[in-house]
Amino acid sequence: MTIKVAILGFGTVGQGVYQILQNKQKQLTQLTGESVQLCGVLVQNKAKERILPDSVLITDQFDAILAQEPDVIFEAIVGEQPSFSYLTKAIDKRIHVITANKVMFAKHGTHLLDKAANHVGIGYEATTASGTPIISMITKLLQVNSVTKIEAILNGTSNFILSSMQNEGKSLNTALTEAQAQGFAEADPTNDIEGYDAFYKLMILSQLIYKRQPNWADVPCEGITNVTTEDLTSAKTSGQKIRHIAAIEEKNGELYASIKPQALPPTHGLHSVDGVDNAIHLISDLAGPLTLRGPGAGKLSTASAMVEDFVHILQSYPVKLLQY
Ligand SMILES: NC(=O)c1ccc[n+]([C@@H]2O[C@H](COP(=O)([O-])OP(=O)(O)OC[C@H]3O[C@@H](n4cnc5c(N)ncnc54)[C@H](OP(=O)(O)O)[C@@H]3O)[C@@H](O)[C@H]2O)c1
Numbered sequence: 474m475t476i477k478v479a480i481l482g483f484g485t486v487g488q489g490v491y492q493i494l495q496n497k498q499k500q501l502t503q504l505t506g507e508s509v510q511l512c513g514v515l516v517q518n519k520a521k522e523r524i525l526p527d528s529v530l531i532t533d534q535f536d537a538i539l540a541q542e543p544d545v546i547f548e549a550i551v552g553e554q555p556s557f558s559y560l561t562k563a564i565d566k567r568i569h570v571i572t573a574n575k576v577m578f579a580k581h582g583t584h585l586l587d588k589a590a591n592h593v594g595i596g597y598e599a600t601t602a603s604g605t606p607i608i609s610m611i612t613k614l615l616q617v618n619s620v621t622k623i624e625a626i627l628n629g630t631s632n633f634i635l636s637s638m639q640n641e642g643k644s645l646n647t648a649l650t651e652a653q654a655q656g657f658a659e660a661d662p663t664n665d666i667e668g669y670d671a672f673y674k675l676m677i678l679s680q681l682i683y684k685r686q687p688n689w690a691d692v693p694c695e696g697i698t699n700v701t702t703e704d705l706t707s708a709k710t711s712g713q714k715i716r717h718i719a720a721i722e723e724k725n726g727e728l729y730a731s732i733k734p735q736a737l738p739p740t741h742g743l744h745s746v747d748g749v750d751n752a753i754h755l756i757s758d759l760a761g762p763l764t765l766r767g768p769g770a771g772k773l774s775t776a777s778a779m780v781e782d783f784v785h786i787l788q789s790y791p792v793k794l795l796q797y
Pocket residue numbers: 481482483484485486487515516517518519521533548549550551552554555573574575576599600603769770771772775
């Protein structure tokens with residue numbers, strides 16, 4: 474049997490997925506027992522040149538993708554819409570979906586998971602810490618544990634900038650320009666440096682751990698733009714590091730979340746996290762404190778999370794769910 478897949482969005486992440494599907498064909502066949510065939514790619518601008526075989530449909534029409542009858546859809550578009558509508562339609566058609574889209578999933582993930590119930594696979598590892606498998610760690614390895622608290626560095630760009638400012642005395646603007654030159658930061662870095670990116674990721678973790686999210690308007694969300702060189706120098710003098718921390722915990726049935734820069738002492742689990750890495754420090758009732766650290770963005774790291782989700786879904790569900 475052949476597993477037909479489609480990729481929505483063929484930018485950094487979409488191309489990464491394609492690259493892994495190509496390069497790991499043999500391993501994927503061994504793991505899933507099937508061969509994988511890319512049947513379509515959805516883009517916004519059809520005129521752009523794409524390095525894809527002629528057999529692959531390149532379209533800007535989602536219905537044309539559905540007409541290919543894919544078994545699995547990888548979604549790597551930017552923003553809430555049209556991604557949410559597309560994935561809703563895909564699940565209705567009983568197509569497994571795997572997404573990297575944190576903006577969409579923070580808001581609509583619960584709806585999509587409810588819609589899919591246990592009939593259609595949904596993978597969203599890539600939404601939160603790219604290839605660093607925090608979602609899998611919580612869902613698959615901490616099933617009996619209760620996670621009581623999470624503190625995390627969820628935005629690699631902010632962490633890179635803060636590290637450069639503190640370790641090398643650079644200004645925010647110089648560090649940001651360097652991050653952009655090295656491909657860590659987007660041309661429009663607002664979501665990264667104003668804290669929104671970390672906010673969306675924290676809401677996804679909240680939904681996973683506590684089965685609900687705090688009221689978004691009640692969550693203080695501060696980026697790194699107000700951190701001064703003086704703040705960093707003073708923290709350094711006392712052996713501390715300023716890091717951009719997304720935190721959430723449940724106390725007396727209430728959720729308390731915040732996203733803000735914080736000075737961390739050397740004893741803190743996230744103190745040593747420099748550069749573009751993400752790291753998640755969680756407290757669990759049985760296993761105790763655990764820290765997971767790794768790349769929080771990037772083509773292959775993010776696509777890796779999506780392809781790992783793909784394998785897991787194919788190992789957990791019948792491949793052919795389609796009822797056209
Ligand atoms: N980059 C990362 O390291 C990273 C990490 C984790 C999660 N993510 C998430 O992954 C998603 C993709 O990120 P990216 O960095 O790959 O973005 P990107 O490089 O900007 O690529 C976006 C792709 O989506 C296509 N697209 C945009 N709007 C569309 C629409 N309305 N209909 C059809 N196609 C559309 C674009 O088409 P054209 O090619 O025609 O412009 C492009 O191919 C985002 O949700 C992002 O938050 C990214």
